[in-house]
Amino acid sequence: MNGKVGVVVSASASTGRFGVRVAGEAKALALRHAVQWPANLEPATEAVEVGRLILKAAEWSPQSHELFPEAARRWAVEVMRLGYLIAWDEERFEQGEGAAPGLVDLWRDFVLPRVVVR
Structure with a gap:
């Protein structure tokens, strides 16, 4: 060589x-x-x-969040807020306590990486 x-x-x-x-x-x-x-x-x-x-x-993750552009990071925060609102909606779930934290974890691990892009 x-x-x-x-x-x-x-x-x-x-x-x-x-x-x-x-x-x-x-x-x-x-x-x-x-x-x-x-x-x-x-x-x-x-x-x-x-x-x-x-x-x-x-791919977006909590560990790679700082590597994304500012607009994508802001979008990630907004989408995560939506996940929290859904998870803690007491009227939607029978327990009266919301579905969190399980739904929040699923939202963060599966939804955010698919919707937060560069």
């Missing part, structure tokens, strides 16, 4: 997994360079961190 190390960074938004793979002839060379010059792996480490950030920001 002309003395170059081939590094493949992969990420899957559907599974939430990422990886860094060194393939073929480059593997032995990469290992040798890693032992002699650990700084050579810094770009791969940075690529992994970028991959983590991309996966984290791919």
Whole structure:
């Protein structure tokens, strides 16, 4: 490979997994360079961190909220307020106490990621 190390960074938004793979002839060379010059792996480490950030920001969640634009964050707050109003509507549910917190958790985990987009 002309003395170059081939590094493949992969990420899957559907599974939430990422990886860094060194393939073929480059593997032995990469290992040798890693032992002699650990700084050579810094770009791969940075690529992994970028991959983590991309996966984290791919879909809305409470953990990725700060990575979304301001308008999307405001929308998330409004949609969550609606979820609280529905969950605590005592007339809608027989218990008289509302359906929270179960409905609130479902709303946050399943509804918000589908309606809050960039």
